[in-house]
Amino acid sequence: MESVDVCINDVLTDDGLRAILAKVEDGKEKNNYGLVCKRWLHLQSAERRRLCVRAGPLMLRRMAARFPRLFDLDFSQSVSRSYFPGVSDQDLGVIATSFFSLHILNLRECKGITDTGLKALGKGLPNLHSLDISQCKKITDKGIQALAEGCPHLVTLHFNGCKLITDRSLQTLSRCCGKLEELELQGCTNITDNGLSSLAQGCCSIQTLDISKCGKVGDVGVTRLAQACSLLKTLKLSDCLKIGNNAVTSIAECCKKLEILMIGGCRLVSDQSIQAIASTCSFNLISLQVEWCLDITDEAIRSVLSGCIQLENLDMACCDKITDHAFTCLGNHGSGSCLKVLKINNCPGISITGIALIAEFCHSLKYLDVRSCPQITEEDVNGAGIHFDDNCKLVYHGTVSEHAL
CATH class of the missing domain: 3.80.10.10 (Ribonuclease Inhibitor)
Known part of the structure; x- marks a missing residue:
């Protein structure tokens, strides 16, 4: 019987090839998938959801055309590279007008971006769910305002180390981003109890909060936040020197789903509030850090x-x-x-x-x-x-x- 040569591309539809790609779990094998032929490379590119890159405006436009369904874009830099400016405001303008499916954007340690870049994101990416701008030290309240007003679906926001941020940003987030579940502002030293109180009024779904090294925050702000955010699972308060037993006791009374509590360096905390945590969070608590709490x-x-x-x-x-x-x-x-x-x-x-x-x-x-x-x-x-x-x-x-x- 005479054999018949059949090309796999003549037999399999695009949906069939996508099904094959979906079954490939190993990252290296996924990359090899695109080496078969141009058709397979095109399908692989169209299905890619996450990318970690360093690129300028021209390359970003080409990437947007090649990866139209990109969901997660990572431009973050390691601390060792943090002296490079990283992504620029011009780059963010291209991202905002080209990557329409983008939900997650990581700009950690990209110290070249300013409020102008955040305004572009707020204008062009209304469906953005997660943003990390930690250590982007040129960002101010104006940038956060433009971002929050344009991205009301934000669930995760990190701006650790952005020392120009004040309570005004928390007021804006409370007003515009009621779906917020994870907020990190470690080292934002201009945040006070007033800001936390404002945040508590509109962001009641917060499950993870990091206000470590926010030295102006005290019992009043943390207590009001605990009373409003009963879903809190992770709370980081390390080196908040004004926080004492009143705040920690309020956390114990209101946040019974708490899993992680970090209060290292809070030297006003003593046995009374730790015993309250042990009593009310007994079934959920998996991590407790009380280093340098000298009265325990x-x-x-x-x-x-x-x-x-x-x-x-x-x-x-x-x-x-x-x-x-x-x-x-x-x-x-x-x-x-x-x-x-x-x-x-x-x-x-x-x-x-x-x-x-x-x-x-x-x-x-x-x-x-x-x-x-x-x-x-x-x-x-x-x-x-x-x-x-x-x-x-x-x-x-x-x-x-x-x-x-």
């Missing part, structure tokens, strides 16, 4: 370890009132069984006795930091016959950067 004692830590049965990450570094007694509750009703990361560095009151309790009951532990604990040395731990799981990393020496997770 064993009783607060015991309440957390006993009550928060899902807790995976606990950082109480530099809490010099903590002793071995904090760990005597371990093992009761499974407390400590889920703990994976424990940082007790610079806690002079903890000794080999506490380490033995941790080793005995924290079987899921992957990382234990005991740097600068004068009563704990590697020789003492080994000499006492204390053994951790082979997958657990114990850190006795070095800097934080050397042992970053």
Whole structure:
């Protein structure tokens, strides 16, 4: 019987080829798909949803023609490249008028952009859902206003380190972006309680908020936000020196779905509010950071370890009132069984006795930091016959950067 040569392109429709592409999961294999022929390359380009690039206006226009369904565009720069200006306002003008399907845009560390670029985005991308302009330090309230008014569907907005931003931006977001769920403004030092109070009036769906290093924020603003945003799951308040027990207690009372709480450096916080968190957030809390909260004692830590049965990450570094007694509750009703990361560095009151309790009951532990604990040395731990799981990393020496997770 005579064989008949059949070309796959004569048999498969475009829908068939798209179905094949959808089944390819490996990134390298997806790239190889487009090497078969021009038709396959065209289909691959038309289906691409995400792109991480560096390009000027001319190349951006070509990209828009080649990738018409692009959903996610990433121009972010690493800190090591942050001295380059990155994307310019002119580039943003092209993006706003060319990538009509764009929902996610990352401009982190692109320090060349100004309010002019944000105005272009607000005018041209009304369906934008997520924007990261962290460390874009030329941005002011005018740019945020133009963006918020033009992009009412924003769900995620990061502008960490934008020090020119003030309460006016939060007032604008409250008025225009009621769907906002994730907001990061770490290091925006001009934000105050008034701004948070305004935000609480219109953005009640926030689930993730980072206001770390916003030194003008205090109990009043955080309390009003907690009362309005009961869906909060992640709250980062590190180094907000005016935040104390009133704010943390309000969080405990109003945000019972809280999973991550970071209050390191909030030195006005004491046992009272931590015990309230342990009581009301006991089933959901998975990460608690209270490093440098100098008034926290064993009783607060015991309440957390006993009550928060899902807790995976606990950082109480530099809490010099903590002793071995904090760990005597371990093992009761499974407390400590889920703990994976424990940082007790610079806690002079903890000794080999506490380490033995941790080793005995924290079987899921992957990382234990005991740097600068004068009563704990590697020789003492080994000499006492204390053994951790082979997958657990114990850190006795070095800097934080050397042992970053």
